Amino acid sequence: MTDSTASSKAESAGVRSAAVELYTDPRGFGATIWSWITTVDHKRIGIMYGAAALFFLLIGGVEALVMRIQLAVPQNDFVDAETFNQMFTMHGTTMIFLVAMPMAVAFFNYIVPLQIGARDVAFPRLNALSFWVFMFGGLYLNSSFLFNAAPNASWVGYANLTSTQFSPGPNVDFWVIGLSIVGVSSLIGAINFITTIINLRAPSLTLMRLPLFTWMTFVTSWILVTAIPVIAVALIFLAADRFFATNFFVPTAGGDPVLWQHLFWIFGHPEVYILVLPSFGIMSEVVATFSRKPLFGYPIVVYAGILIGFIGWGVWSHHMFTTGLGPIADSFFVASTMIIAIPTGVKIFNWLATMWGGSISFTSAMLFGIGLLAIFTIGGLSGIMHASAPVDLQQHDSYFVVAHFHYTIVGGAMTGLFAGFYLWFPKVTGRLMSETLGKLHFWTFIIGFNLTFFPMHFAGLFGMPRRVFTYPAELNVAGYNMASTIGAFIFGLSSLIFLWNLWRSAFRGAPAGTNPWNAGTLEWATSSPPPHYNFAEIPEVKSRDPLWSSKFRVETKPLSHDEEPIMPSPSFWPILTAFGISLTWILVMTRIWWVPLIGLAVTAICVYSWAFQPEFRQARQEQG
Amino acid sequence: MEIAHHPPTATGLNNRKLGFWIFIGSETLFFGSLISTYMVYKSASVAGPYPHEVLNIPITSISTFVLLTSSLAMVLALHAVQQGNRNGTLIWLMATAVCGLIFLGFQVYEFTHFVHEGLTIKSNVFGSSFFVLTGFHGVHVSVGVLWLLSLWILTLLGKIGKENALNVEIAGLYWHFVDVVWIVIFTLIYLIP
Numbered sequence: 001m002t003d004s005t006a007s008s009k010a011e012s013a014g015v016r017s018a019a020v021e022l023y024t025d026p027r028g029f030g031a032t033i034w035s036w037i038t039t040v041d042h043k044r045i046g047i048m049y050g051a052a053a054l055f056f057l058l059i060g061g062v063e064a065l066v067m068r069i070q071l072a073v074p075q076n077d078f079v080d081a082e083t084f085n086q087m088f089t090m091h092g093t094t095m096i097f098l099v100a101m102p103m104a105v106a107f108f109n110y111i112v113p114l115q116i117g118a119r120d121v122a123f124p125r126l127n128a129l130s131f132w133v134f135m136f137g138g139l140y141l142n143s144s145f146l147f148n149a150a151p152n153a154s155w156v157g158y159a160n161l162t163s164t165q166f167s168p169g170p171n172v173d174f175w176v177i178g179l180s181i182v183g184v185s186s187l188i189g190a191i192n193f194i195t196t197i198i199n200l201r202a203p204s205l206t207l208m209r210l211p212l213f214t215w216m217t218f219v220t221s222w223i224l225v226t227a228i229p230v231i232a233v234a235l236i237f238l239a240a241d242r243f244f245a246t247n248f249f250v251p252t253a254g255g256d257p258v259l260w261q262h263l264f265w266i267f268g269h270p271e272v273y274i275l276v277l278p279s280f281g282i283m284s285e286v287v288a289t290f291s292r293k294p295l296f297g298y299p300i301v302v303y304a305g306i307l308i309g310f311i312g313w314g315v316w317s318h319h320m321f322t323t324g325l326g327p328i329a330d331s332f333f334v335a336s337t338m339i340i341a342i343p344t345g346v347k348i349f350n351w352l353a354t355m356w357g358g359s360i361s362f363t364s365a366m367l368f369g370i371g372l373l374a375i376f377t378i379g380g381l382s383g384i385m386h387a388s389a390p391v392d393l394q395q396h397d398s399y400f401v402v403a404h405f406h407y408t409i410v411g412g413a414m415t416g417l418f419a420g421f422y423l424w425f426p427k428v429t430g431r432l433m434s435e436t437l438g439k440l441h442f443w444t445f446i447i448g449f450n451l452t453f454f455p456m457h458f459a460g461l462f463g464m465p466r467r468v469f470t471y472p473a474e475l476n477v478a479g480y481n482m483a484s485t486i487g488a489f490i491f492g493l494s495s496l497i498f499l500w501n502l503w504r505s506a507f508r509g510a511p512a513g514t515n516p517w518n519a520g521t522l523e524w525a526t527s528s529p530p531p532h533y534n535f536a537e538i539p540e541v542k543s544r545d546p547l548w549s550s551k552f553r554v555e556t557k558p559l560s561h562d563e564e565p566i567m568p569s570p571s572f573w574p575i576l577t578a579f580g581i582s583l584t585w586i587l588v589m590t591r592i593w594w595v596p597l598i599g600l601a602v603t604a605i606c607v608y609s610w611a612f613q614p615e616f617r618q619a620r621q622e623q624g
Numbered sequence: 625m626e627i628a629h630h631p632p633t634a635t636g637l638n639n640r641k642l643g644f645w646i647f648i649g650s651e652t653l654f655f656g657s658l659i660s661t662y663m664v665y666k667s668a669s670v671a672g673p674y675p676h677e678v679l680n681i682p683i684t685s686i687s688t689f690v691l692l693t694s695s696l697a698m699v700l701a702l703h704a705v706q707q708g709n710r711n712g713t714l715i716w717l718m719a720t721a722v723c724g725l726i727f728l729g730f731q732v733y734e735f736t737h738f739v740h741e742g743l744t745i746k747s748n749v750f751g752s753s754f755f756v757l758t759g760f761h762g763v764h765v766s767v768g769v770l771w772l773l774s775l776w777i778l779t780l781l782g783k784i785g786k787e788n789a790l791n792v793e794i795a796g797l798y799w800h801f802v803d804v805v806w807i808v809i810f811t812l813i814y815l816i817p
Contacts, residue, residue, distance in 0.1 A: 122639040187650060195643040199633035225646055229654035233661070236756065246745050246752035248661070254668040254749045263657060608774075 019430050022529050023047075038570035040124035041532055045131050046110030047428065052135055053103035054499065059142060060094035061492055063087045068452075072485040074473040084469035085152035086171070090142075092155030093175065096275065097182050098138045100409065103417045104278035105134075105186075108193055108217045111424060114523035115211045117202025117541060119534050122195040124568040125615065126188055132578030134185035140586060141178030144171065151175035154467060156268070157238070159249035159260035164242050170589065173242060177585045180235045183228050184581055190224035193217055202522070205541040208302070211521040212288075212295060215302050216281030219309040223270045223277075226313075231267035234260060243591050258323055265316035273312040275409055276376075277305060279416020280347055283369055286419045287351045289519040290366035291358025294545055297350045304343035304350075311340040321389040322396045330389045337387035344380060348373060363517075364438025365422035371446055372415040379407025382457065397467075399477075400460030406453045418445070418498070425502070426516050430528040431509030437501035444494035451487025455480035520545025525554040533565045569617040573610035580606050644794050648801050655805050658760060659812060662753040666813075669748035678741050680734070681814050687730035688810045691765075694723030695803045698796045705779070708786035713779050717792070720799065721772040724765050731762050754813070761809060764802045771795050 023044070025031035036044060066087050070078045079087070113121055121127050144150045149170045153162045162172045197210070197218045210218075237248040238260070247253035249260055288295040295301060317325060317333040351373060360366065382404040386392040395401055418441075425433045459480040464471055471477060515524040524547055526535050539546070539554040546552045584599030633639060666675050697719040704712030735755070738744075745755040775795055778784045784791055 122643060191643050191646045194646050195639050199635055199637060199639050199642060201634040225650045226653050229650050230657050233654060233657035240756060244745060247749045248752055254670045
């Protein structure tokens with residue numbers, strides 16, 4: 001890392017050409033765009049997921065700021081109640097499905113194949129399909145703003161507020177169809193990553209040698225595979241009620257709105273762990289790397305992650321204590337909810353023990369890691385408070401809950417994802433992010449975040465309800481709300497600093513070299529950015545942190561064109577298939593039963609064309 | 625030059641087969657949710673027709689028998705293709721698809737009969753949950769029939785044989801799964817009063 005400045009300039013030019021060569025097409029701009037549209041390279045798909053997630057982060061952030069301006073003072077009239085409903089619905093839906101999840105998937109895509117020593121994922125074209133379905137779903141969901149019909153029934157979409165009777169406009173149509181499309185994407189992606197992690201590991205890389213991030217990707221993908229079909233069924237029922245006049249959630253016909261709550265939360269609570277486990281994985285990498293110590297109690301951290309995945313399935317009704325399920329059901333879910341705090345706590349203590357006695361370097365990534373420990377623990381503690389049903393009855397649907405889940409989702413998921421950006425940005429671009437801007441980002445984030453959400457605990461306990469567009473001065477929560485609004489703008493500023501840092505460092509950051517952090521996992525064995533085939537030769541992995549064992553060696557010399565392994569060929573069928581799948585769902589909005597069949601026909605044509613297109617066309621040409 | 629065409633996998637399992645098993649795992653949760661909803665809703669209707677008034681066990685038993693027979697044909701088709709027996713593959717793939725089509729014919733008859741009896745997807749929660757559950761199963765069977773017929777044409781064209789019998793094997797996994805789901809549906813919805 002202490003290269004002379006003379007050689008660093010030459011190295012800088014070398015880095016630029018490596019990244020430019022990797023991410024552009026020599027034939028020009030149009031060819032470059034086409035190469036991204038048809039790409040099946042896990043690294044490019046990862047970058048596209050990340051860019052899309054940051055784009056939606058800006059949209060979701062603006063929605064949050066609109067809400068905070070409206071709530072800054074009592075009886076404000078910045079926006080009306082209907083607009084406010086659209087803002088909180090789209091803010092929740094966007095941040096969960098279009099920001100936190102795809103941002104984690106961006107890292108799954110880019111990092112997991114590198115960490116396990118694979119050349120790509122198991123199904124490269126399905127991977128592209130997964131991204132494009134997600135992208136179309138996200139754009140479709142947000143296109144509702146153009147029709148002034150953004151979803152307005154909250155991100156949980158409780159029946160029977162979402163029925164045609166109470167939500168006659170197309171708002172909920174956009175929501176139910178948009179989520180269905182995005183769900184297809186998550187399911188395909190999860191199947192791909194489970195297969196990849198089971199089947200594409202490098203020689204001798206046993207399960208208990210996998211890096212923690214890969215482990216948590218594995219657990220998260222299993223949760224997705226099992227949780228997505230449940231929300232799919234709930235969305236199908238809702239769509240059938242709205243488009244084909246069925247009675248699933250119509251009480252007068254015997255339908256039960258509580259069924260929606262069960263189906264939604266059977267998905268919705270595992271979803272919480274879908275959001276947070278990838279960050280726990282990143283956290284484990286960050287803490288070990290920047291404490292210069294192997295992760296403390298590796299097997300325990302793995303088992304705790306698996307246990308969270310399992311128990312996460314048995315706690316859903318703690319979202320429904322006020323529904324009136326009866327004391328026996330409530331007691332069960334109180335107990336299971338308190339039990340799930342144990343493996344989570346185990347992880348926190350393992351991270352602390354890793355740091356204990358380590359030689360800690362306070363890089364931006366490590367600061368966000370430590371930030372996660374602090375903020376997520378606060379969110380965990382308030383979670384244990386309303387794990388108790390009687391306490392929850394007081395706090396339910398108040399701002400206390402809003403404070404709690406932002407401490408867990410932003411504090412747990414987003415903070416870890418930010419750490420991931422600082423950790424892996426050099427691998428993706430070959431350049432380091434600015435540490436100065438990174439630290440500025442961190443401190444504005446910590447101050448802004450806590451100033452926004454900590455006062456919400458008090459506002460909630462004083463009786464301020466969620467999802468209400470204004471409040472009377474007599475409630476005595478104006479001070480807390482003003483603090484939250486100021487905090488939200490600082491939080492927003494911190495995100496802009498982060499985006500600026502990404503943009504600036506991508507072009508002008510210092511060259512990173514292969515392993516700028518002296519980290520121990522396999523992704524740091526190949527060059528930054530890695531060649532499109534990832535590793536010149538697939539390494540044999542004989543320990544958990546192979547790069548920290550002195551005998552480990554991997555060939556990183558770039559291969560000549562003739563030596564390069566043949567990679568899957570680009571294909572435009574994934575994006576066209578994604579279009580067909582999205583079109584099928586969108587045409588359901590016509591409410592005529594046969595019109596979606598048009599989309600289905602398009603999908604079928606694409607699927608057949610895809611099936612008959614060889615995955616390795618280059619190989620076939622050269623062989624034949 | 626290294627060809628990354630069929631790299632050996634860490635477990636020795638084929639990627640597509642493993643991925644498809646995981647997809648089937650996901651499908652069990654999908655049908656599990658649909659079936660659970662039916663079980664909750666079957667006697668929750670506030671207006672008729674009610675399940676015992678319309679469900680016809682003898683007729684459905686026949687279609688169930690046909691569908692289960694198709695699984696046997698599927699096994700024989702896979703065996704034939706693995707042996708490199710092209711004619712056997714063609715016969716048994718077609719037999720499987722025809723059994724599937726007969727099952728679908730029974731389902732079409734059942735649905736139209738129910739509509740004549742006054743039970744539609746809109747009538748009551750029994751109708752809603754029944755038609756959505758069995759309808760999605762029917763869609764799965766239809767996709768399976770299309771898949772089998774595609775394989776039949778490919779076999780006829782000589783594009784499927786011993787060396788890529790995996791294509792038939794994965795279609796078989798799907799087909800058997802759809803059958804197993806029907807056994808659960810038939811038991812819980814038709815047989816249990």
